[in-house]
Amino acid sequence: MTNSDKDIQFMRAALEQAAIAETLDEVPVGAVIVRNDTIIGCGYNCPISSQDPTAHAEIMALRDAGRHLSNYRLLNCTLYVTLEPCLMCIGALFHARIERLVYATPDPKTGVCGSVIDLPGNTQLNHHLQVHSGILAEEARWQLRRFFAERRERCKANRLLDSLNGGCTLS
């Protein structure tokens, strides 16, 4: 298997994690951490259901991998995530000493690997990680778009129901 085949295989696993988030009505973002071609940690976005603002997919995967390795440093690891990391998550990746980051699709609003700012490219920071993007980008984008489109439809339907109920009560 070539390196890009491996990237696709592991990004598929990250997309599967994102699908779990979607079943919980959380924004579908998933992550896996790989060392020696083996997944040693995985996680999905779940801040609402876990009542934890830090429960992004990357953080959940870092915690899982840390437990797996019994180490707070995750050396020689690659983190795959379906969406460009935010400020909090890239900081956590630096602290964990993740060697390589692969993300699927950019996040123009909160992405810090080139979208809003490029923190991995900042040479003043002492940890450096290689960054690759665009692996299964279309799938990841589609998964997010579908989630938000369905949520908008649900909100619209609820508002319609509310207005109908409101109308009945008033009349």
Ligand SMILES: [Zn+2]
């Ligand atoms: Zn994040």
